[in-house]
Amino acid sequence: MKDCIFCKIAAGEIPATKIYENGSFFSIPDKNPKTKGHSLVISKKHFETVLDLNSTLGSELIDCIKGTIMKLMKAENFDGFNVINNNFEAAGQIVKHFHVHIIPRIKDDGLEIIA
Ligand code: 5GP
Numbered sequence: 001m002k003d004c005i006f007c008k009i010a011a012g013e014i015p016a017t018k019i020y021e022n023g024s025f026f027s028i029p030d031k032n033p034k035t036k037g038h039s040l041v042i043s044k045k046h047f048e049t050v051l052d053l054n055s056t057l058g059s060e061l062i063d064c065i066k067g068t069i070m071k072l073m074k075a076e077n078f079d080g081f082n083v084i085n086n087n088f089e090a091a092g093q094i095v096k097h098f099h100v101h102i103i104p105r106i107k108d109d110g111l112e113i114i115a
């Protein structure tokens with residue numbers, strides 16, 4: 001979609017270092033990381049929210065989330081991680097192209113996550 005930053009990254013028009021990728025999703029480091037290793041799993045096609053994804057994409061989405069976390073675990077030390085997906089503005093979605101945040105956590109790091 002025109003003027004969508006994640007579509008441009010998906011198309012290779014804006015360079016980004018991919019952490020993991022499969023047929024339908026890829027992951028990259030977040031440009032404003034909330035913790036060390038904060039990454040985004042992004043759909044290759046433009047979907048606005050999780051409601052727009054066909055359920056058949058579920059296994060590839062989980063594969064990309066897990067593959068990304070495994071890669072991060074090899075590079076960084078962390079004790080846990082949050083997997084977060086914001087949908088619509090009221091829930092904090094700024095980029096209107098489906099993505100999932102993976103936020104590595106260290107015990108007592110003080111980061112406040114709403115859930
Ligand atoms: P949202 O609030 O929409 O769930 O989060 C969007 C995320 O995308 C934010 O954490 C923001 O830092 C990240 N982001 C926005 N533009 C870019 C970009 O051009 N490159 C990367 N790597 N991350 C981006």
Ligand code: ZN
Pocket residue numbers: 001004005006007008045046047096097
């Ligand atoms: Zn897009």
